Amino acid sequence: MNWTANDLDLYMQQQEYIDTALIPLVHIGSGGAMKQSASSAEFLLNLCAFIERQFKGRVVLFPPFSYTDGNDKSRLASEWADSVSDMPFKHVFYLTTDPSWSREGIIADAIWIPSIPIESMDKKLKQSVLEDQVRQIIPVLTAKWTTE
Amino acid sequence: MSNTRVSRRQFLNYTLMGVGGFMASGMLMPMIRFAVDPVLEGGAAGDFIPTSQKVSELTEEPVRVDFTYDQVDGWYESEVTGTAWVYKDGDKVIALSPVCKHLGCTVNWAGDSAHPNQFFCPCHAGRYEKNGQNVAGTPPIGPLDEFDVKVEDDLLYLGATKPNTLI
Numbered sequence: 001m002n003w004t005a006n007d008l009d010l011y012m013q014q015q016e017y018i019d020t021a022l023i024p025l026v027h028i029g030s031g032g033a034m035k036q037s038a039s040s041a042e043f044l045l046n047l048c049a050f051i052e053r054q055f056k057g058r059v060v061l062f063p064p065f066s067y068t069d070g071n072d073k074s075r076l077a078s079e080w081a082d083s084v085s086d087m088p089f090k091h092v093f094y095l096t097t098d099p100s101w102s103r104e105g106i107i108a109d110a111i112w113i114p115s116i117p118i119e120s121m122d123k124k125l126k127q128s129v130l131e132d133q134v135r136q137i138i139p140v141l142t143a144k145w146t147t148e
Numbered sequence: 149m150s151n152t153r154v155s156r157r158q159f160l161n162y163t164l165m166g167v168g169g170f171m172a173s174g175m176l177m178p179m180i181r182f183a184v185d186p187v188l189e190g191g192a193a194g195d196f197i198p199t200s201q202k203v204s205e206l207t208e209e210p211v212r213v214d215f216t217y218d219q220v221d222g223w224y225e226s227e228v229t230g231t232a233w234v235y236k237d238g239d240k241v242i243a244l245s246p247v248c249k250h251l252g253c254t255v256n257w258a259g260d261s262a263h264p265n266q267f268f269c270p271c272h273a274g275r276y277e278k279n280g281q282n283v284a285g286t287p288p289i290g291p292l293d294e295f296d297v298k299v300e301d302d303l304l305y306l307g308a309t310k311p312n313t314l315i
Contacts, residue, residue, distance in 0.1 A: 010251070014251060017250075017251055017271075017287070018251065053254055054270070055253055055270065055271050056251060056252040056253045056271075057248060057250055057251025057252050057253040057269075057271045057272065058251070058253065058272065123216070123227070127214070127229065142270065
């Protein structure tokens with residue numbers, strides 16, 4: 001499901017099946033890091049859209065949550081955790097290309113994916129690269145679904 | 149020259165009738181055209197999307213075929229990639245939609261090692277037979293949709309989806 005009114009209508013009716021929130025964490029870099037962060041964001045959002053399509057009936061893809069270097073990550077994380085825990089989701093997956101979330105233990109179970117610059121690839125290659133990445137993430141997701 | 153003489157009155161009559169007729173038809177034609185327009189409008193079913201799949205390379209084992217088309221949603225224009233599971237049944241080419249009938253996830257052929265000859269939906273373990281029939285006892289409530297299929301120069305063209313006709 002996407003974060004749209006129509007999809008959320010369906011979500012309201014099918015809450016027992018759609019039990020997972022997928023939240024992309026997007027880093028907004030400044031100065032020389034702008035382009036790099038844009039490239040990562042492009043990759044991450046493409047990937048999320050792909051995952052959403054694969055798991056439409058189980059996952060609600062949140063609008064990307066973006067933060068800058070100036071934000072206090074641990075505060076952001078705890079605020080998010082508080083708000084999301086009020087929602088009826090059994091699983092919350094954070095997806096990010098920024099390793100600091102899980103490395104620094106802020107969100108210990110954030111799923112980190114190494115960013116691949118897809119902007120210069122042609123469509124076919126882009127698609128197959130994303131497919132490979134999704135194929136690697138699927139076992140991570142299904143493992144979390146079955147254990148928790 | 150013919151011998152019948154045309155009187156001035158007749159000549160004017162004919163001319164005025166002719167001109168009047170043109171004017172009347174000029175007014176009536178668009179009205180009639182508008183009135184019958186819904187009948188003349190052709191269906192949009194002729195939209196077949198080309199794929200790169202060669203039909204001669206298809207087997208009885210379903211393979212994934214991707215195709216792309218443009219989609220405009222509000223101001224957001226995007227290129228959408230669609231997928232179909234295609235296989236041959238005798239000489240007939242069958243293309244099934246990968247969209248699960250439960251909540252719209254994407255199903256995979258042989259996605260579950262316990263059921264290698266079925267379509268499998270990873271979200272809630274829904275299963276379908278090869279012809280798209282949903283397996284009873286799993287969440288899906290109907291069979292997979294089917295694509296209209298066209299073959300031209302050995303290449304596969306996919307049309308609109310329709311309810312499964314194989315069952």
